[in-house]
Amino acid sequence: MKQGHRTANWLLERLAVDAAVAGDILEEYERRRSRIWFAKQFMVAVCAGVWNPVRDDKLIVLRAMFIGWGAVSAWSLLIGYPWQLLRSWPPGPSLAPAKVFLNLLFLLATNAAVAWVLARIEHTRRAITLLAFLIFQSACYVYASYEEGRRLVMDSIDQPRFRPYLRFMWANSLRWSWALWSAAY
């Protein structure tokens, strides 16, 4: 299998694509099909892979939200106290690099733990479950930090010094998604 095809295989494995469909796409891609052809097939297969389980079982999204939320709560209860201790150390402002790093570590560990739980409960449909939870989590995040985000975006337009914060927020959301997907697969 060529390098490009290995990447395609990796992508198909990790997204909501049925094994038989993924196999057919790869087999046809090996037969001198273009990257544009692959991109089209990939997009349609992912959309179908996401939509079909939701159409067959409409409660899957609600289940993902409840299980994910339950896992977040259990995780927070489990390590809440040690985490409070960690947050007060080292002494200093809340945006000190060490504290920011610890905060990020906690968020990534939380997402990894939630993804692990979700992937084991909904083993056969883990991609759609993870995606549903990720959308739910992102919606909560946007709702909670909407004002802050809006202010940052507005301020960043004429004041470049705010842009690193905006980049940091964006990078964090990517890290969350990465942690979620990596722990599940």
Add this chain to the structure above:
Amino acid sequence: MPKQSYLGEFELVVMLAVIRLGEGAYGVPVYREIEEQTGRGAAFGTVYATLDRLERKGLVRSDLGDPTPERGGRAKRYFRATAKGLRAVRQARQVLTKLWRGLSELEGEIA
């Protein structure tokens, strides 16, 4: 009177491709057959969504074959038309033929 399974246009195309291919009807040959016969390329996702729908209606059935290296170790899913599926295709043909008959605007259009 038993409930009849009406076939949509693409469902009919996929059914005919599966019937034409016989034993070797898995995703890739079905896709190529549709592309060759209709002159337009469909997406595998669309073909499989249609095949899944046909299977739920009981018009086709599927079995898993052996995995191969060029497919990243994934198994082929072979499809075969059921007796109900063959009846549905015959019925679709009869309905279309009846509708076609006597249309003077379309006389001579059929090859």
